Amino acid sequence: MTSGLNLDYTLFIPEYLLVGLVVLVVVLDLYVPQVRKTWLSYIAAAGLAAIGVVSLAWIDKETDFARIVSIDNYTTYFRVFFIAIAAVVCLASGKLVEDKFRHPGEYYALIILSTIGAIGMAASRELMTAYLSLELLSFSLYILVSFEKFNARSNEAGLKYLLLGAFSSAMFLYGMSLIYGITGSTYYSDIADSLSKGTTDYSFALLMGLVLMITGLGFKVAAVPFHMWTPDAYEGAPVAITAYLSTTSKAAGFALLLRLFGAFQVVHDDWSWMIAGIAAATMILGNLVALQQHNLKRLMAYSSIGQVGYMLMGIAGLSHDTASALVLHMTGYMISNMAIFVVIIAWYNLTGTDEIADFRGMRERAPLLAGVLAGALFSLAGLPLFAGFVTKFILFQAVTDAGYYWLAAIAIVTSVVSLYYYLTVMKQAFVIKPAEGEGALDVPLLMNGLAAALMLGVFYVGLYPQQLFDAIDNATAFLFV
């Protein structure tokens, strides 16, 4: 069985380097205490940036490791993507970690570890590997969410996330076992082969397997009705980790879903209705409940649930076109979302609050942050000049191409709903004047720079997406070979 398998260990060099970075960060924290507070975030971010560059060496090298992991452009795209997000989160966390946490080394180490898990989810072509990667990501996140050790809300959030996460992992595993029972294999390609020979003898078992796997992954990406943990976890977690949860954790879920359901493409009709239903419910509920939120982190939690609904539409009508459109939208969304969270983190560092009403007068107090906030919120709402318009347009167009007009209609309507609550945030920032004694804030150069850089990214996707979309289209082609 092992003969003929490619066992080229050099394929994992970026992951080895990431592990090395984890060790470095922890060791520095332990033995060189003078760097640990201020410099650790820069060291982690610089290391990540370097590794991101290294992983570019695998562009256009289509290969695999023992058939369990593919190293193709899809993997490379997500390697760079996840590493970039981790770098931004590390940079943005600096001040927060310095002020609040006692073990900065572990904090950065866990972020980098979880990145390895996320990359594994995008790369794996075998169920057990996918599961292990998913658990690596999840376990790191359970700890990170409850990292604020003496804050009851952070602990509560971590516990909730852990219990529901463990539960959903179990469902995912059970679903996998059923699929294995039907097809006799855990390799995606063998599963696809086996399913294409007809499924009439075991249609119920297949259905159960799919239901359980979708449920398990639905928890991970926070799709309705499996979203209950999201608002609490988002609100309780340290704000930089909230940013991380809403980006990497979700994107990794979708990276896995895309690869996995590429294998289930032959039985598309057996599961597409489920995903379509979940997508519709997710869009509607996420966006409607967001209307009532008073806390910006909670609002972003529900808004991200809504966004998950849009992305799930791409899975429901899965094809090469929708996969490309989905990844494009996800990329634009992640950049915009990260920009908003950088603003929230900077504001929280300076004012100690993240209630929407406390963002009043932001235009006077921190003009650059206010501008970025407005642009990024417009982007999430899907208005032009910013990333959201073009990515949503292309995603919705691809979904209607696949025949789901009704889903696209729900998506557009809920986008308009989302504009309302984004505007309420903007009203605080721009229209309401600051209260007495609230003067201009001295925003650190790092945070202003980070916010501005992310805003440039939002403009890049929104104004000239050709190269990015080409790269994504090329990457997603590997899902359907």
Add this chain to the structure above:
Amino acid sequence: MHSGYWLAATVFLPLIAAAVIVFIPDDRKDVVRWLSAAVGAALFALSVYVFFAYEVDRGGGYQFFKRFDWLENVAFLGPHGIALTFGIDGIAAPMVLLTGIVAFGGALISWKIEDHNKDFFVLFWVLVSGVYGTFVALDLFMFFFFYEVAVLPMYLLIAVWGSSSVFETFARTKEYSAMKLTIMLVAASILIFLGIFAVFNEAGAGTFDLQTLYAAQFDENFQKLVFPLFVIGCGVLAGLWPFHTWSPDGHVSAPTAVSMLHAGVLMKLGAFGIIRLGIQLLPAGATFWMPGLMILATCNVVYGAFAATAQRDWKYMIGYSSVSHMGLVLMGLATMNVIGINGAVLQMFAHGVMTATMFAMVGSVYDQTHTRDMRLYSGLVNRMPLFVFFMGVAGLASLGLPGLSGFIAEFNIFVGAFRTYPWAGALGIFAAMLTAVYILRMMSMAFFGPLDDRWGALREMTYLERGTAVMLLGAMLFMGLYPAPFIDRIQESVRLLPGVS
């Protein structure tokens, strides 16, 4: 052949201006003002050039054609999938001119804005760019892109720099109006979104290029299904009854320059969309649905006029008068004959200029008195004769006095309407009479009679306001006295519209 770069410049120049203004320090307010005035003048010059350089004798097709590829050969997009394709026909040419005039005037009128004028002008130029882009785009995606760009800055422009209205029993805050306007317009674009998706999939050409899509033969039932999406979607922006309610509230709360641009130009985008996306793309759908549009348009005309006669707030009166006049535009389009649509396009220009004048004039008084209640005014002619003159001329243009822009436009529309739907023509003329009622009522209330002591300290309009008013007045007289350049351009292109008799 003219270089398409001139036309592309109308879209890019304001965007570049906005990007540059972002980097001007907050306290250099005069730099922002001068730069904006210069950009406005340049846009005005460009627009005048584009309008007159449009060659009438070349048969009404698209000129100034220019294409920049934007996104192609990827996923479902073929060659030229989405491109910045620019070009104008005889219908778009007067709209470009109108935008140049109103944008320049708006930039001058906004000279006196003190509160964060930098932010204001950034948003203002984004808005202007969106307006130009919509008029000149020949790509379905880009049309919609710029259409939304024009809506995007409205919330902040109104909510930050606008003014609230307080009445005896209720108040309309500027935040309320801003939210209502934004949400209604964006909600309307849901329909356009769906229509675009359907058209793209049905054509199956892998491109959003409008000329390619015009050439595609759509199934008749498909056209009947999709046409209402475009017409209602665009119609909301055009103030189509019963979806017009955002318009008076929004115009009243907006700062002067934004009211000018919004009522003067932005509402035309809706009517223009009905031509570009409705009549040109789906002619069979248009033929089928136009009687329905005629009914709604007639409601617009009559309802708007009645509502305007009941207003005491100056800007609300103008707002409802806009609803009524935009109804005339829609009425002209619904006739589906050459003379009626000619009239509609003429009216788009005429109404744009006169309503911009009115908003600019009212702004000059409001900035001094901070009230718009017409009952409080009396005898303004004693203090502000120039103001009364300009406002009076705009009012007379609005009621269709021969020699001014409104007459030639309304005349064409009524002729077109009488040929197809005599009842609508009759009701339209009745509404034109109501226009006379509310315009003359305004004059007698506010302009003439004894001067109220309160207004003893009123000053005449500033020189900038006078200059703006003269420019707008010039446009009104030009079109009223010598409409040939307009009619020549419009007529040739209207004849090319499919399904128009």
